[in-house]
Amino acid sequence: MIKESKSLIKDKGGILIVDDEDMIVSVSSRLIDMLGYKTFHARNGEEAIAVYRKNMNKIDIVILDMVMPGMSGGDTFDRLKEINPNIKVLLSTGYSIDGQAQEILKRGCNGFIQKPFRIKELSNKLTEILEKPNT
Secondary structure, X not given: OOOOOOOOOOOOOEEEEEOOOHHHHHHHHHHHHHOOOEEEEEOOHHHXXXXXXXXXXXXXXXXXXXXXXXXXXXXXHHHHHHHOOXXXXXXXXXXXXXXXXXXXXXXXXXXXXXXXXXXXXXHHHHHHHHXXXXX
C-alpha cells in the first residue's frame, strides 16, 4: 500500500461550495468540516454571487462546479472576480481538465480538482491555494 506523502492538513476559515448536486454539496461539506473550515453553500451561480456578497469577509476560497444549469461555472467565476479580483477559486468538475476547465484556469482560476476527490487531495489543494500569495 502506498501512503500519500502529505498528511491531512487542518485549517480554519470559510469555504463556499457551489454545486447543483445535493449529494456533492453534502459530501463536500462533511469533508470540509472535518478539515476545520466553515462551509457556505450555493446551488447555482446566481446564488453563489449572493452568498459571496453577503459573506465575503468570511469566505477564503470558493470551490466552484464548472457545469451547472443557468449561469455556468465560467460565468460565475467571472462575476466573482468582478466582486473581488483577489478571490481564490478551486474549480471542481467530474470532467477532465481539458477544454472549458483550461479556459477558466487561464482566466485566473487558482486550481482544479476532479470529482470525486479524496479528503487528502482536497486538503492539499486547499492548502496550496490558500498559502499562495495573491498576484
